[in-house]
Amino acid sequence: MLAEVNTTLLTVLGVIFTINCVALIVFVLFRQSDSGGIGAAFGGGEGGGAFGTKGQAVVDKVITFMGATFIVLALIFNLVSTGGTKETTKGLDATQQEAPADGGE
Numbered sequence: 001m002l003a004e005v006n007t008t009l010l011t012v013l014g015v016i017f018t019i020n021c022v023a024l025i026v027f028v029l030f031r032q033s034d035s036g037g038i039g040a041a042f043g044g045g046e047g048g049g050a051f052g053t054k055g056q057a058v059v060d061k062v063i064t065f066m067g068a069t070f071i072v073l074a075l076i077f078n079l080v081s082t083g084g085t086k087e088t089t090k091g092l093d094a095t096q097q098e099a100p101a102d103g104g105e
Contacts, residue, residue: 006080009080010077010080010081013073013076013077013080014077016073017070017073017074017077020066020069020070020073021070023066024063024066024067024070027059027062027063027066028063030059031056031059031060031063032056032059
C-alpha cells in the first residue's frame with residue numbers, strides 16, 4: 001500500500017490528531033452529567049450546563065463525532081507510520097539457536 005513512511009503526512013496527521021484529542025477532552029469536560037454529579041448531593045442547583053439545556057444534545061453529537069474521528073485517525077496514523085506493512089518477528093527454533101561464545105577460553 002504505502003511503500004515509504006511519508007514524514008509530511010505523519011506531521012499533518014499528528015497535528016490533526018492532537019487537535020482532535022484536545023478538543024475531545026474539552027468537550028467531555030463541558031458535558032453536563034445526567035445525575036447532577038457531586039454538587040447535587042450537597043444541594044447544588046441544576047444550572048443547565050455550559051451550553052444550556054438544548055445545547056447539550058449538540059454537545060453529545062459533537063462528542064460522538066469526535067470520538068469516531070479519534071478512532072479513524074488513530075487507525076490511519078498507524079497505517080501510515082508503519083508504511084502499510086505487517087512486520088512479524090519469529091522466535092528462534094531449537095535448530096536455529098546459536099551456540100554461546102566461549103568467552104576466550
